[in-house]
Amino acid sequence: MVRIVKEYAERKKEIMDTAQTLFYQKGYENTSVNFIIETIGISKGTFYHYFKSKEDLLDNIVEKFTNEIISKLEPIVNDKSMDAISKLNEFYHQAGMYKVENIDIIKTIVNALYNDKNLLLRYKMNNRSTELTIPLMSKVFEQGNNEGSFNIEHPEATARIILFFGTSMGEYNAKLMMSLDENPSNIEEMKKHFNIYQTSVQRILGAPEGSIEIFDEQIVDAIMEKYNES
Amino acid sequence: MVRIVKEYAERKKEIMDTAQTLFYQKGYENTSVNFIIETIGISKGTFYHYFKSKEDLLDNIVEKFTNEIISKLEPIVNDKSMDAISKLNEFYHQAGMYKVENIDIIKTIVNALYNDKNLLLRYKMNNRSTELTIPLMSKVFEQGNNEGSFNIEHPEATARIILFFGTSMGEYNAKLMMSLDENPSNIEEMKKHFNIYQTSVQRILGAPEGSIEIFDEQIVDAIMEKYNES
DNA sequence: TTTTTGTAGACCGACGGTCGGTATAGACCG
DNA sequence: CGGTCTATACCGACCGTCGGTCTACAAAAA
Secondary structure, eight states: OOOOOOOHHHHHHHHHHHHHHHHHHHOTTTSOHHHHHHHHTOOHHHHHHHOSSHHHHHHHHHHHHHHHHHHHHHHHHHOTTSOHHHHHHHHHHHTTSSOGGGHHHHHHHHHHHSSGGGHHHHHHHHHHHHHHHHHHHHHHHHHHHHHTSOOOSOHHHHHHHHHHHHHHHHHHHHHHHHTTTTOTTHHHHHHHHHHHHHHHHHHHHTOOTTOOOSSOHHHHHHHHHHHHHO | OOOOOOOHHHHHHHHHHHHHHHHHHHOTTTSOHHHHHHHHTOOHHHHHHHOSSHHHHHHHHHHHHHHHHHHHHHHHHHOTTSOHHHHHHHHHHHTTSSOGGGHHHHHHHHHHHSSGGGHHHHHHHHHHHHHHHHHHHHHHHHHHHHHTSOOOSOHHHHHHHHHHHHHHHHHHHHHHHHTTTTOTTHHHHHHHHHHHHHHHHHHHHTOOTTOOOSSOHHHHHHHHHHHHHO
16 A cells, blocks of 8 residues: 655644544544544554544644634733723634624534534533633733722632633524524524623623623624525 | 343333433443443343433433422422522522532532533533423513512523523532542632622522522531531 | 234444554664 | 664554344233
């Protein structure tokens, strides 16, 4: 058989990228190691030379993915010119939550991630990104406390709770989004939950009424329209 | 081979009970169908006569488990003599959240459920019990609205969010509980979370300050003491 | 007696993972 | 500069285990 030799980093990246695509297409559980190596055209031995198990591969992908998120959030936290409320709002925007131009990507990710065959992937991504986001978010909370816009006793614990909370919300809204075609009224349901989440967060943080604008209703509408078109 | 014939319901219950115990001991993923049937002493054919798949067995167990919870909550909702606030408080108590005498059971369940090999089990239990609890809880919310003790625009959506919120909390506190032996300071962390949750729920519902007493601090302390003993 | 239903266990393909061995690039040496 | 040595990227046959199927059959019900 033909033997193709590549550099360590290059081969590893090749496996990770291919696997990530396949996980998105078919789910983590439904993608066998055999299928991954057939797709790339490498042997079993090669695969296990780079990853000690299928789950180890997943962990590597999760780590890469979450690091990319964090690198977007860090500049916001360290921005000296922004107040805490703006930073928090920007947090959610940067998390890619409502970029209209990216709606196709969001659709793909939603359909890929929120699939029963992707529980472990989702679980690991959520956990890891939450753990990495907590220190950043709690720093913003402390700034808000100092500025008088927030009233938070335990910044870290509150950050953790709000992030978990957001995960649950996301889980539910993703389900609604996936069945949007059969159930157009899901749009209203989603908006409702966005609003409740928003006001809940606001109240939990003790922030002034109307200060937290995690989800801009107009943009939510735009997403929905674009979703229905495509 | 010896052939032992049992009634349908009896045999089905036997399989479900055994499987539940094994899932708790070793996790859903780590418990093979082969091991289940060996433990009971039945054949593969018998197993698949009662359940069309391993996951079907899990669904049956989840259904039974969640129905038991709901049957405890229903009488509270339908009680004509209780006000909404008392009902909500009683909800959490009945959910088995802080029964000191049951601490061993809680320990078992926590250790069983919050195990990486039980992701699917936990996911299904959370989802199902949430869906079943929402109509009951939102009924209480509506009562509270009428009594003037709550101020809730969308009772169902709010119920869902509060339950999601509770799930998130439970997830993290379970993790803390599991590492309590190595990290005694986790007790304080858990209390912190209980308090944040309590005040958050209160604020989300627009309930009067101090009216919601989901977690009695003394009882939490008692649980912790008993946990450390055992 | 016939039909239904509960039971048995050999068997299957697919899975994740292991292992002994091979090819090749770069370092080292004469 | 040619030879050889070594580290490592790579190969693929093989393994045990998994969830699940199928045919045969015993026992109870009709």
